[in-house]
Each structure stands twice: as structure tokens, then as C-alpha cells.
Amino acid sequence: MYDVAIIGCGVIGAATAYELSRYNLRVVILEKENDVAMGTSRANSAIVHAGYDAQAGTLMARLNVEGNAMAGPLCEELDVPFKRIGSIVAAFDDFDEGVVQKLYERGMANGVPDLRIISAEETKALEPNIADNVRCSLYAPTAGVICPWEYTLAFAEVAVKNGAELKRKCEVTAIEKTEEGFCLSTNQGEICAKYVVNAAGVYSDKIHDMVLPHAFDLIPVSGQYDLLDKSEGSRCNTVVFQCPGLEGKGVLVSPTVHGNLIVGPSAEEVDRDDTATTAEVLTMVRNRAKRAVPSVDLRQCIRNFAGVRANSAVDDFLISRTENFVDLAGIKSPGLTAAPAIAKHAVELLKEAGIDLEEKENWDGKRVRIKFNEMNEEQRRALIEENPAYGRIICRCNTVTEGEILDCLHTPIPPVSVDGVKRRTGTGMGRCQGGFCGPRIVDILAREWGVSPVEIPQDRDEAYILTHETKMGN
Amino acid sequence: MKNCYDLIVIGGGPAGLAAALSAYENGLTDILILERDQVPGGILNQCIHNGFGLHHFKEELTGPEYAGRFIDQLEGTSIELLCDCMVLEITDEKVIHAVSPKTGYLALEAKSIVLAMGCRERTRGAISIPGTRPAGVLTAGAAQRYVNIEGYMVGKKVVILGSGDIGLIMARRMTLEGAKVLACVEVMPYSGGLTRNIVQCLNDFDIPLYLSHTITEIRGKNRVEGVTVSQVDANRQPIPGTEIEFDCDTVLLSVGLIPENELSRQAGVPLDFRTNGPKVDENLQTEIEGIFACGNVLHVHDLVDYVSDESARAGKAAAAYVKGETAVGDYWNITAGDNLGYTVPQRVHRAADGVQIFFRVRRIFANSVIEVTCGDQLLAKFRREHMAPGEMERINIPKALLAKADGDITVTAKEA
Numbered sequence: 001m002y003d004v005a006i007i008g009c010g011v012i013g014a015a016t017a018y019e020l021s022r023y024n025l026r027v028v029i030l031e032k033e034n035d036v037a038m039g040t041s042r043a044n045s046a047i048v049h050a051g052y053d054a055q056a057g058t059l060m061a062r063l064n065v066e067g068n069a070m071a072g073p074l075c076e077e078l079d080v081p082f083k084r085i086g087s088i089v090a091a092f093d094d095f096d097e098g099v100v101q102k103l104y105e106r107g108m109a110n111g112v113p114d115l116r117i118i119s120a121e122e123t124k125a126l127e128p129n130i131a132d133n134v135r136c137s138l139y140a141p142t143a144g145v146i147c148p149w150e151y152t153l154a155f156a157e158v159a160v161k162n163g164a165e166l167k168r169k170c171e172v173t174a175i176e177k178t179e180e181g182f183c184l185s186t187n188q189g190e191i192c193a194k195y196v197v198n199a200a201g202v203y204s205d206k207i208h209d210m211v212l213p214h215a216f217d218l219i220p221v222s223g224q225y226d227l228l229d230k231s232e233g234s235r236c237n238t239v240v241f242q243c244p245g246l247e248g249k250g251v252l253v254s255p256t257v258h259g260n261l262i263v264g265p266s267a268e269e270v271d272r273d274d275t276a277t278t279a280e281v282l283t284m285v286r287n288r289a290k291r292a293v294p295s296v297d298l299r300q301c302i303r304n305f306a307g308v309r310a311n312s313a314v315d316d317f318l319i320s321r322t323e324n325f326v327d328l329a330g331i332k333s334p335g336l337t338a339a340p341a342i343a344k345h346a347v348e349l350l351k352e353a354g355i356d357l358e359e360k361e362n363w364d365g366k367r368v369r370i371k372f373n374e375m376n377e378e379q380r381r382a383l384i385e386e387n388p389a390y391g392r393i394i395c396r397c398n399t400v401t402e403g404e405i406l407d408c409l410h411t412p413i414p415p416v417s418v419d420g421v422k423r424r425t426g427t428g429m430g431r432c433q434g435g436f437c438g439p440r441i442v443d444i445l446a447r448e449w450g451v452s453p454v455e456i457p458q459d460r461d462e463a464y465i466l467t468h469e470t471k472m473g474n
Numbered sequence: 475m476k477n478c479y480d481l482i483v484i485g486g487g488p489a490g491l492a493a494a495l496s497a498y499e500n501g502l503t504d505i506l507i508l509e510r511d512q513v514p515g516g517i518l519n520q521c522i523h524n525g526f527g528l529h530h531f532k533e534e535l536t537g538p539e540y541a542g543r544f545i546d547q548l549e550g551t552s553i554e555l556l557c558d559c560m561v562l563e564i565t566d567e568k569v570i571h572a573v574s575p576k577t578g579y580l581a582l583e584a585k586s587i588v589l590a591m592g593c594r595e596r597t598r599g600a601i602s603i604p605g606t607r608p609a610g611v612l613t614a615g616a617a618q619r620y621v622n623i624e625g626y627m628v629g630k631k632v633v634i635l636g637s638g639d640i641g642l643i644m645a646r647r648m649t650l651e652g653a654k655v656l657a658c659v660e661v662m663p664y665s666g667g668l669t670r671n672i673v674q675c676l677n678d679f680d681i682p683l684y685l686s687h688t689i690t691e692i693r694g695k696n697r698v699e700g701v702t703v704s705q706v707d708a709n710r711q712p713i714p715g716t717e718i719e720f721d722c723d724t725v726l727l728s729v730g731l732i733p734e735n736e737l738s739r740q741a742g743v744p745l746d747f748r749t750n751g752p753k754v755d756e757n758l759q760t761e762i763e764g765i766f767a768c769g770n771v772l773h774v775h776d777l778v779d780y781v782s783d784e785s786a787r788a789g790k791a792a793a794a795y796v797k798g799e800t801a802v803g804d805y806w807n808i809t810a811g812d813n814l815g816y817t818v819p820q821r822v823h824r825a826a827d828g829v830q831i832f833f834r835v836r837r838i839f840a841n842s843v844i845e846v847t848c849g850d851q852l853l854a855k856f857r858r859e860h861m862a863p864g865e866m867e868r869i870n871i872p873k874a875l876l877a878k879a880d881g882d883i884t885v886t887a888k889e890a
Binding site for chain 2: 279377385389396439459463466
């Protein structure tokens with residue numbers, strides 16, 4: 001019998017597990033995929049929003065601003081890439097100027113620090129590549145860029161290190177209320193817990209309906225993006241938003257925390273698993289991006305992707321508690337930003353429900369990972385001397401060493417696929433998109449795991465890379 | 475290991491090997507080759523098909539055999555070869571920062587440098603093929619490595635996008651290994667590869683080539699399940715109603731090669747946006763003195779034989795530079811005129827002993843003429859029966875004709 005079962009290990013489930021791992025509780029996280037951060041958490045704008053978008057007075061507004069403030073110290077402690085580069089919302093006409101004013105007022109009401117409206121000149125000084133017809137912009141220095149999957153992974157790793165259990169490939173199919181709590185039917189058998197936290201992302205409506213009467217509808221909305229090479233990474237200095245319209249926050253152009261440039265997203269209602277991209281939508285995204293940053297060189301695109309957000313008709317997250325069941329549903333943007341604050345809020349809700357929160361004496365919230373490409377010459381010398389595997393570069397584009405790949409195989413949540421290694425080390429994320437390092441990573445994984453290369457998947461278990469051995473000249 | 479060399483060659487593929495050997499033959503003894511792979515030879519090691527060396531050795535060799543001829547020549551020379559070594563940075567002071575498990579961190583000074591890092595393949599992201607993102611979409615070169623080096627097949631039913639040479643070679647290779655290659659799809663109205671590869675790799679195996687077509691959708695949740703191929707118009711836009719569906723588990727991409735000049739850029743070497751390689755003079759010297767470039771890092775070649783020849787010239791020039799014998803003085807710019815995609819070199823010293831100019835045409839030509847002009851003056855004229863973008867052209871302008879130039883030089887192509 002677990003104390004808490006968390007359904008879903010995206011950033012919300014992982015952050016909740018992280019918070020709960022501070023206490024003497026038996027926590028289990030049930031993730032239907034073979035890794036964490038496999039849904040919305042791995043395919044989004046990767047922005048830590050300042051907090052002026054949400055309607056004043058909503059839970060979303062509060063958790064956004066709180067989550068933003070938490071990101072700095074957390075990323076320090078968890079060794080997660082995060083840069084507080086600030087954001088602007090640029091206005092190009094009368095209508096936009098009105099929007100900027102409204103956002104400013106809303107931001108002030110929400111308690112966003114250091115928010116101000118800056119002139120066209122100041123905007124151009126901040127963003128030399130912004131379109132000439134910029135009128136003014138809303139400047140939010142507290143906005144930032146983050147690595148969303150490493151944020152998720154870091155939360156989950158610390159939770160697991162501190163005793164939480166992660167069950168991967170564990171899909172919840174039914175939930176039954178029992179005397180002591182809940183009994184969850186899964187493909188890995190029955191799992192019982194006193195409390196259940198629903199963090200199932202675009203499936204959180206389905207999970208809700210397993211326990212409670214139907215209460216909300218999710219509207220899965222796809223966002224398509226272009227990711228550009230690092231050669232375009234300095235095209236912008238801040239996150240450049242356009243004024244939000246009917247399509248959500250609109251198309252942004254932003255450096256990523258890894259030094260690339262991201263352009264997107266779009267917003268189309270789709271089926272909840274539909275992460276396909278289309279030519280029409282990407283063309284639209286590119287045209288919109290060029291409106292704000294005309295000089296962006298879209299030929300430097302290295303990848304297109306789409307992520308699905310768990311939108312709803314409500315202007316807030318769908319967070320609520322019914323007895324021992326907590327819904328963390330409808331976590332649309334700025335869910336990534338709000339995640340750590342949502343987790344703290346979830347713990348409060350569980351406390352209301354009567355959970356016993358006794359802090360662990362030996363809780364260890366620290367996480368570190370060796371990142372060769374961020375080291376200086378002296379550190380690199382010392383590292384290779386200590387272990388020559390750090391002297392073998394496997395991913396040329398992002399300068400990732402064999403040593404780092406071996407490291408990630410021995411973390412609390414080791415990868416089970418080539419893309420699992422990618423999310424943990426940055427391999428294959430560069431301009432060659434794994435063309436060079438892919439075969440070498442397959443080779444390393446097969447060697448380390450003692451299996452045939454044919455057994456190594458790209459991502460999900462069914463995503464096989466190799467089919468069979470060649471004829472070997474026979 | 476010492477930390478200062480007369481010449482450091484970055485890359486131990488065909489370009490780097492030929493450059494190092496030539497520098498040695500021309501009097502340098504203090505030479506180091508840095509190779510990132512475990513063994514020298516570069517991409518030739520996975521090119522196990524034949525057809526290499528017809529020009530250079532007057533016989534047909536496989537890729538590994540061709541590389542082997544050069545690797546064998548290292549024996550008995552003082553050229554040092556360090557494999558499993560990745561160069562991280564080249565400074566404008568010609569200090570090379572590199573790492574290797576064997577030697578640890580290296581900071582090496584070089585009197586001269588030859589850039590021979592080769593090229594990489596364009597990926598799916600670079601051409602934005604719409605659809606899902608399943609496993610089974612690979613560049614042809616990555617597939618070639620899996621099949622020929624690692625010994626594993628990458629799929630059973632294959633559609634190839636792009637008719638570059640590696641794609642054509644892999645069409646045959648996959649077929650010989652028992653896979654069914656359903657189609658080779660090329661967005662242009664002509665193939666990007668060598669004619670002999672169209673004949674030997676597609677026609678001989680009855681693999682259809684769809685010219686003026688492209689993949690407009692990839693399907694499959696985890697692994698490729700199929701693709702849609704559409705005909706394109708003159709602007710390369712898909713024409714609705716022309717869709718053909720293929721059930722396949724694999725898509726191989728052969729959609730262009732990009733010289734790998736991240737290190738060059740770091741060192742401040744000016745690049746030519748047309749070649750994506752450094753701008754060089756007739757000695758393959760970049761605009762930074764003492765830094766030379768050759769092979770696919772300079773411009774994408776069609777035949778390795780020409781890489782070897784070009785690289786030998788770079789090695790010789792590096793030796794001359796170290797000995798203080800490099801050509802100096804004024805130069806003329808060489809410009810790609812009508813119907814040319816680029817020229818290499820991009821400039822030539824006025825006092826040069828002639829110049830060999832490489833270029834590619836932008837479209838297919840039948841009976842045609844290449845003209846080298848300087849203002850209104852025609853310096854030289856060359857006839858060709860056939861020219862295609864997939865094939866690299868080269869012309870030699872001897873010293874006597876070059877001496878007639880009194881300004882920048884333009885090369886053009888037109889129908890005869």
C-alpha cells in the first residue's frame with residue numbers, strides 16, 4: 001500500500017514527486033511511457049514565463065509568478081540549464097499597443113517583478129533584429145529559458161533518489177475506490193494507494209473520469225515549431241513574443257537554453273497523440289516569426305516538431321481535490337513555469353486531505369551532472385586525466401563525451417533508448433541530428449547493456465532502428 | 475607528445491592523408507594528422523563499393539582500398555597520426571585544442587594548418603519533411619555506416635529521397651542485402667548524382683526514379699509506416715492530386731552535403747556562402763595565412779580522385795608556406811558567372827603559375843561552352859558535350875593565358 005500514487009511523470013508529476021519525496025511517505029509514480037517527460041514536457045516552447053498572461057486572481061497567475069521565482073534556486077540545486085534572459089512582447093500597431101498596456105496592468109496585478117513598457121528605441125537596443133516598425137514592447141526581465149525535459153528528469157531523479165518509486169511502461173486502466181484509498185488497475189498489476197494525484201497531461205480527463213463524475217473536457221492543441229541551428233542562436237537576446245491574439249500567446253522567436261533558436265508555436269486542435277507537423281502550419285509559423293524578426297534565417301532549421309498542450313475552455317489550470325484524489329489537470333501554458341509551485345500546492349491539498357507530512361531527516365535535493373561542453377580547459381584536462389572516456393567525443397555537434405553517456409546509464413532513472421540518452425546528455429540534438437553519433441550510441445548501449453544492437457530503440461520500445469544482421473558477405 | 479608542428483592536418487580522410495603526404499614529399503617532416511575516428515580513411519571506410527581511383531590510380535578500387543593506398547604510404551614517413559582525437563577549437567593564432575582518450579587534452583601550436591574535416595549530410599529537419607517523427611528516417615550515410623561497418627540492416631521496405639550519390643549507392647546496397655527499394659524520389663527535374671550511379675544502382679535493379687517529386691508526408695507513430703510522394707511544380711511546390719502512397723518502413727535521405735566548417739568559422743576563416751567552404755586562392759590557402767583547406771570541407775566533390783589531387787596541392791602549398799616560399803602580391807577575384815553555382819578558388823595571384831578552377835553548373839547542359847573572361851576580353855574557352863549539376867567541372871588556365879588578365883576573372887557556361 002503506497003501513501004501516494006502519482007499518475008504521469010511529465011514535469012507536473014515529477015515536480016509533485018520531488019516535493020513529496022521530502023517526507024516520510026511511500027510514493028509511486030506511474031508513467032505509461034518508457035521514460036519521463038514523454039508528452040507535453042518534451043515538446044514545448046521551453047520558456048519560464050514572467051506571469052503577465054494569466055487573468056489576475058486566478059490560481060494560474062499566482063502559481064506562474066511563484067514558479068518563476070522558484071526556477072532560479074531550483075535549477076541551481078538540480079543542475080538544470082536555465083537562463084533568465086527576459087522577454088518582450090512587441091507591439092507593431094495600435095491594437096498591439098493596447099494589448100501591451102493591458103498585459104502590463106495584468107502583470108502588475110499578478111505581482112510580476114520589474115515589469116515595464118519600453119520604447120521602440122529601447123526595444124531595438126535590446127533586440128537589434130526586431131522589425132523596424134516596432135512601436136514599443138512589454139519587457140519582463142524575469143522571464144527565462146529552460147531545458148524542460150531535464151527539469152522533469154531532475155525532479156524525478158531526486159524523487160527516486162529519495163525513495164520514490166518510478167514504474168515506467170505502467171498504464172493505469174481503471175481506478176477503484178476502496179476503504180483505505182484507491183486500487184489502480186495497471187498493465188503491471190494492481191497498485192493501491194491512500195492518495196492519488198492525477199498528473200496525466202493530455203489524458204488527465206480520462207484519469208479523472210475513472211474516479212469522479214465527468215467534470216471537464218480537455219482540448220488538445222498542437223503547437224508546431226522550427227528549431228534552428230546554433231548559428232542562429234544569437235538572432236535574439238530575449239524571448240520575443242508577439243501580441244497574443246486568438247491563437248494563444250502567438251508565435252515567439254527565442255534563443256533556447258542550449259544556444260539554438262526556437263520559432264513557434266502554432267495552435268491547432270488535434271487528437272491528443274497527434275504530434276505530426278504539416279507544411280501549411282509551419283509556413284504560417286515562419287511567416288509570423290518573420291513579422292517580428294525579419295532577418296531570421298529559417299534555412300538554418302535543424303528540426304521541426306510539435307507538442308500537444310492539455311488546453312481547456314477554462315482560463316485557469318484545473319486543479320482541485322475531491323477527498324483523497326487530486327486533479328492537476330488542464331495544465332496548459334505556463335504549466336512548465338508553474339510546475340514547482342503546482343507541486344507545492346498539490347502537497348498543500350494532500351495536507352488538507354489529512355496526509356501526514358513528516359519530513360525526512362536525510363533528504364538530499366542535490367543533483368549534479370558533468371557537462372563537458374560547458375567546462376574550461378583546466379577542468380577538461382583534469383576530467384580526462386581522471387577518466388579517459390571523457391576524452392572521447394561522441395556527439396560532434398554538441399561536444400558530448402563517451403564519459404557523459406556512460407554516466408547517464410548509472411543515474412537513478414537510466415535511459416532505455418537512444419533518445420533517452422539524447423534527453424540526458426544532449427547527443428544528437430545538433431545540426432547533424434544524430435547522423436554521426438547515432439550509430440556510435442547504439443554501439444555503446446549494446447555494449448553496456450550486453451544486448452544486440454537490434455534491441456536498441458530510438459525512443460519508445462516499438463521504435464526500432466535496426467531490423468536484422470546483414471548477410472555478412474554470405 | 476610534442477606540442478608544436480610545422481603542419482597539423484585536421485582530418486585523416488582522403489583529403490587529409492593526401493595533403494600530409496604531399497607536404498612530406500615537398501620537404502616537411504614535422505607533420506601531425508588528427509583524426510576523430512578510430513582509424514584513418516574517413517568516409518571511404520564505409521564506401522565498400524567500387525569505382526574509386528579510376529582517375530588517380532587508373533584502376534577501380536573500393537573505398538577502403540583507395541584509402542589503404544594512402545595509409546600505406548604513411549609507413550616509413552615521419553608523419554604522425556593521432557586517431558580517436560577530436561579537435562575542439564582552432565584559434566586565429568593557429569593553436570589547436572583537441573582531446574583524445576589516449577593523450578588527454580592537447581593544445582598544439584602549428585606553423586601551418588590544413589583543414590580537411592569533410593562534410594556532413596543534410597537532415598530531415600533541414601528540408602522540413604512534414605508528418606510524424608518515427609524511427610526509420612536516416613541519412614543515407616548513417617544507413618551506410620550501420621550496414622557496412624556495423625553489419626546491421628536498417629529496414630526492409632525503403633523509399634529514398636534525393637538522388638545524391640550516397641542515396642543511389644545505398645539503393646543498390648539495400649537491394650543486395652534483401653531489402654525492397656520502392657522508389658528514389660528527386661525534387662529536381664534531374665538527378666543530383668553521377669550518371670553511372672543512376673545506371674548501375676537504379677536502372678540495373680529496376681528501381682524507379684521519380685524526378686520532380688518529393689515526400690510530402692511521413693507516417694508512423696514509432697517506426698515509419700508509409701510516405702506520401704507528390705509531384706512538384708517548377709517552383710518545387712507539391713501539386714495537389716498527384717499523391718502516390720508508399721508502404722515502407724524506412725526513408726533514406728540523400729538531399730545534399732554541407733562542408734563542416736564550424737572549426738574554420740571559429741578560427742575566423744572567411745567562408746563562401748555558395749560553397750559553404752572557405753574562400754581560397756590557387757594554392758588552396760584560405761584568407762588566413764598559413765591555413766589551407768581541401769576536400770569536401772572546401773567544396774563538395776563528386777569523385778575522391780579529385781579530392782586527392784586538390785589536397786596534394788594544398789599539402790604542397792603548406793610546405794611552401796612553412797619554407798617561406800608562398801606566392802604573394804596582388805590577386806584577381808574569380809567570379810561564378812552565368813549558370814555557375816560557384817568557383818573554387820575564389821581568387822588567384824596575378825603572378826600564379828596558372829590556376830585550376832573547379833565549379834558546378836546550375837542546370838543540365840548538352841553541347842556547351844565555358845568561357846573565362848576578364849572584362850570584355852575572352853581569356854579562354856572550353857567545349858563540353860555534357861554538363862550536369864551532379865558532376866564537378868574543372869578547367870586549367872595556364873600561366874600564359876592568366877597573364878593576359880588585367881582585372882577580375884569571370885567564368886560562365888552557355889549553350890554552344
